[in-house]
Amino acid sequence: MSKWLLVDGFNLAYRCFFAIPELTRADGFPTNALHGWVKSLWRLADQEHPSGTLVFFDLGGAQDRLALLPEYKAQRAEMPEALVKQLPYVKSLTRAMGFVGVERDGVESDDLLAAEARRLADAGNEVLIVSADKDFAQMVDTRVRLLLPPPAGNAKLGWRVLDEAGVVEKFGVRPAQIADYLALVGDASDNIPGLAGVGPKTAVKWLEQCGSLEAVIARADELKPERFREPVRAQADALRRNLRLTTLNLSLPPVSDAERNAAGRVRLEELLALLEELEMRTALAEARQRYEQRELF
Known part of the structure; x- marks a missing residue:
């Protein structure tokens, strides 16, 4: 090797x-x-x-x-x-x-x-x-x-x-979840906007519970704090776009x-x-x- x-x-x-x-x-x-x-x-x-x-x-x-x-x-x-x-x-x-x-x-x-x-x-x-x-x-x-x-x-x-x-x-997340994590919290260095109000702790919690961004979107009705449920549903396409941007x-x-x-x-x-x-x-x-x-x- x-x-x-x-x-x-x-x-x-x-x-x-x-x-x-x-x-x-x-x-x-x-x-x-x-x-x-x-x-x-x-x-x-x-x-x-x-x-x-x-x-x-x-x-x-x-x-x-x-x-x-x-x-x-x-x-x-x-x-x-x-x-x-x-x-x-x-x-x-x-x-x-x-x-x-x-x-x-x-x-x-x-x-x-x-x-x-x-x-x-x-x-x-x-x-x-x-x-x-x-x-x-x-x-x-x-x-x-x-x-x-x-x-x-x-x-x-x-x-x-x-x-x-x-x-x-x-x-707070596994390497395979980094792109999903950045899609949720955003990446200021690349000017990628995350979901407003979602910080590292919330993103980590969701990914621990759901496993991936797509699963977070699918389980939007279960998310806590509850105030994020509607924004996740409404901005699902933007979050998927973010994932394409953050994935190498x-x-x-x-x-x-x-x-x-x-x-x-x-x-x-x-x-x-x-x-x-x-x-x-x-x-x-x-x-x-x-x-x-x-x-x-």
Whole structure:
């Protein structure tokens, strides 16, 4: 059995951008996210020793969900210009470090990542999804777990694994019920409205009693508090739409063999040139220490 790291690229890039104080090259070009990016990927590789790492990036594809809800993710602020400038280097560094970058037009990276996680797990591999996005909790099972970054205010906790028991402890529902849970309570990060007034405790109680969103709708006359019975009946179609929005699409085409087989192939000359261009001297010295000796054998 092999172990694979599947990284939610933008989730990690944003984290690196905001976690590190402003850093720039001598000419003023921002490099703060890049320092965090390189350091984070090396730390994860050292901690987990994966057979391969795939990093998934968004190209803005959410057409299927926008067709269901035009307001989907509409509340999100534009990416900071300083991070936009660094993204091409994020992707170049990823490739040079031997961590494959995966992106597809018209498809959300979350769905791409989830589909690949399911495919690798079904083939008998261990999968760690590197992301703080709660949507991925629905993927957790005996072979797929989440690798959560340390809390912003307590970096000493380090990266933490979230397994099936951890999902239940964190959300109150099983991984298979996460999409149903989010359909009921809503997801502010994606601008998905839940059922007004329904919070986590009520959603957990209903799913414990009924098992699924569809069963909650079917048993609306039994729900407590009673004031929610009529709203559940009246908004059944909207709740079903929410479930389609919160459920990750596992039927997407696989990552190509060429992409998967490229995992672990460090492009040392390219990496050293990039780090020198970016004036990332500490990372440049570490890259030489990590890889140059390996090149001799």
